[in-house]
Amino acid sequence: MTYSVIGRCKRTGRLGLCIATYSLAVGGRCEGVAANVGVCKTQAFPNRTNDPLGIKLLAQGYRPAHVMEILAGNDSEHGFRQVAIMDRDGWVAAHTGPGCRGWAGHKEAADCVALGNGLLGPQVLDGMIAGFLAHPDDALEYRLMRAIEGGRDAGGQGPVDAHRTERSAAIKVVDRRDFPDVDIRVDVHETAVVELRRVLEEFKLYEEFYRGRDTDPSKAIPQDVFVKKLDARRIKEQA
Amino acid sequence: MTFTLLARCPKTGQVGIGIATYSITVGLYCTGLRGNTGATMTQAFVNQGNNPLALRLLAQGYTPDHVLAELKANDSNHEFRQIAVIDRLGRVAACTGPKNRGWAGHVIGDGYVAMGNVLAGKPVVDAMAEAYEAAPEISFERRLLAAIEAGRDAGGQVGNDGHLAERSAAVMVYGDYDHAELDLRVDLHDKAVEELRRTFEEYELYRGYYRERSRNPKEAMPQYAFVQALARKQEAAR
Numbered sequence: 418m419t420y421s422v423i424g425r426c427k428r429t430g431r432l433g434l435c436i437a438t439y440s441l442a443v444g445g446r447c448e449g450v451a452a453n454v455g456v457c458k459t460q461a462f463p464n465r466t467n468d469p470l471g472i473k474l475l476a477q478g479y480r481p482a483h484v485m486e487i488l489a490g491n492d493s494e495h496g497f498r499q500v501a502i503m504d505r506d507g508w509v510a511a512h513t514g515p516g517c518r519g520w521a522g523h524k525e526a527a528d529c530v531a532l533g534n535g536l537l538g539p540q541v542l543d544g545m546i547a548g549f550l551a552h553p554d555d556a557l558e559y560r561l562m563r564a565i566e567g568g569r570d571a572g573g574q575g576p577v578d579a580h581r582t583e584r585s586a587a588i589k590v591v592d593r594r595d596f597p598d599v600d601i602r603v604d605v606h607e608t609a610v611v612e613l614r615r616v617l618e619e620f621k622l623y624e625e626f627y628r629g630r631d632t633d634p635s636k637a638i639p640q641d642v643f644v645k646k647l648d649a650r651r652i653k654e655q656a
Numbered sequence: 657m658t659f660t661l662l663a664r665c666p667k668t669g670q671v672g673i674g675i676a677t678y679s680i681t682v683g684l685y686c687t688g689l690r691g692n693t694g695a696t697m698t699q700a701f702v703n704q705g706n707n708p709l710a711l712r713l714l715a716q717g718y719t720p721d722h723v724l725a726e727l728k729a730n731d732s733n734h735e736f737r738q739i740a741v742i743d744r745l746g747r748v749a750a751c752t753g754p755k756n757r758g759w760a761g762h763v764i765g766d767g768y769v770a771m772g773n774v775l776a777g778k779p780v781v782d783a784m785a786e787a788y789e790a791a792p793e794i795s796f797e798r799r800l801l802a803a804i805e806a807g808r809d810a811g812g813q814v815g816n817d818g819h820l821a822e823r824s825a826a827v828m829v830y831g832d833y834d835h836a837e838l839d840l841r842v843d844l845h846d847k848a849v850e851e852l853r854r855t856f857e858e859y860e861l862y863r864g865y866y867r868e869r870s871r872n873p874k875e876a877m878p879q880y881a882f883v884q885a886l887a888r889k890q891e892a893a894r
Contacts, residue, residue: 418879439879439880440862440866440879441855441858441859441862442839442840442841442855442859444839444841445836445838445839445840445841446835446839448834448835448836461873462869462870462873462876463870464870465833465835465870466833466834466835468835469833469834469835470834494872494873494874497873497874516873516874518878579880581880594704594705595687595705595708595709596684596685596687596704596705596707596708597684597687599684600681600683600684601681601684601843602681602683602841602843603843604840604841604842604855604859605854605855605858605859615844616680616681616843616844619680619844620680620681620843620844623679623680627679627702630701630702631701631702631703631704633733634701634733634736634755635733635736635755637701639757639815639816640657640678640679640815641678641815641816641817641820642816
């Protein structure tokens with residue numbers, strides 16, 4: 418049981434995914450996000466080699482639909498997997514194997530695919546899509562975050578009499594470089610989506626500071642000084 | 657302000673990292689592990705391009721010393737970086753640039769580097785190395801965790817106004833595959849090393865179940881049933 422969204426920012430070409438699930442440490446199983454290549458996400462009963470392979474095939478120039486055919490041919494248990502693929506141009510392919518348990522399905526919309534299994538119902542996918550589409554001008558990480566919150570608020574995982582909380586969640590966004598722009602995780606938590614939002618908001622406060630330490634370290638203030646300034650600003654804003 | 661144990665396991669050939677720091681979301685920066693290739697980490701004032709570049713150079717066959725020389729030549733701010741590089745044979749190179757802040761340094765051992773900056777002092781990296789070497793019979797990931805716990809216990813990080821908490825931490829291990837064998841993170845927490853240990857011990861209970869579920873989905877029991885069985889087992893053990 419998991420719900421996730423893969424997406425692309427048409428303006429910037431950034432690519433990413435956001436995911437929440439009952440399983441632990443789900444962010445440790447999200448290798449399939451590659452700058453200027455695409456996104457490949459396998460879940461339900463995941464085949465861990467699918468995502469790196471899918472990315473290599475996209476990088477070779479295959480379209481998502483053909484990559485999916487190859488993944489199907491390469492995996493005797495493809496019927497138990499749920500897979501979504503998007504390339505840098507926004508082409509997509511998605512598959513929900515008949516072996517996925519509970520209510521399971523996927524749905525495409527502009528620059529995104531929402532997918533999930535063990536869900537309350539199709540309204541969870543609709544909640545994710547609505548969240549993603551709500552503010553198309555926002556940075557991709559916020560659109561993805563809002564999508565997952567939309568999925569959660571639409572009921573998330575489990576049948577109506579057995580709701581399953583989100584115990585882990587993650588968000589990952591790449592831009593043009595080899596390393597991620599945003600890569601945030603909550604691995605074991607009782608309300609992982611709430612915690613992911615908290616960490617994301619905190620990360621955004623540090624993002625420029627951390628980038629500056631990389632590109633222009635001689636001008637960087639010590640981090641404990643930065644944190645003090647941040648705290649002072651927060652106190653002022655609360656007042 | 658970070659302390660790290662980067663290593664290659666001589667028994668399994670796995671590469672891994674244990675890391676803790678005052679900065680948040682440090683796992684985001686740990687992009688330098690690849691099975692059968694090597695391990696690398698740039699910290700202090702991070703150059704995020706270093707890790708992917710160093711892995712490519714290792715894959716090309718450069719020695720760690722030569723990789724380090726290339727990273728230096730490629731970066732006008734090299735003296736601000738703290739870097740470790742280990743290849744698939746366990747050969748090691750490391751450097752702590754003169755513009756690292758606070759007490760900063762590294763120790764090199766057999767197939768590993770303990771390094772840190774803005775630390776309480778050299779005892780922190782010595783304690784990490786010692787803990788990593790202390791119990792070679794336990795699993796590689798447990799050795800990495802023990803190392804950062806020892807670094808914490810030896811005083812960890814010290815900033816302008818005294819001790820700095822570990823606010824994020826991570827432990828990662830790569831083996832034969834393109835994907836991580838273990839990849840656990842704590843991104844924002846008051847006691848990130850303790851929380852990482854808690855996360856690890858919890859995840860260990862699920863690890864075999866997750867692996868088997870991927871391999872043989874037909875016969876996998878639902879996760880909720882697994883969780884209930886786990887709770888019963890823990891109750892009985894008490």
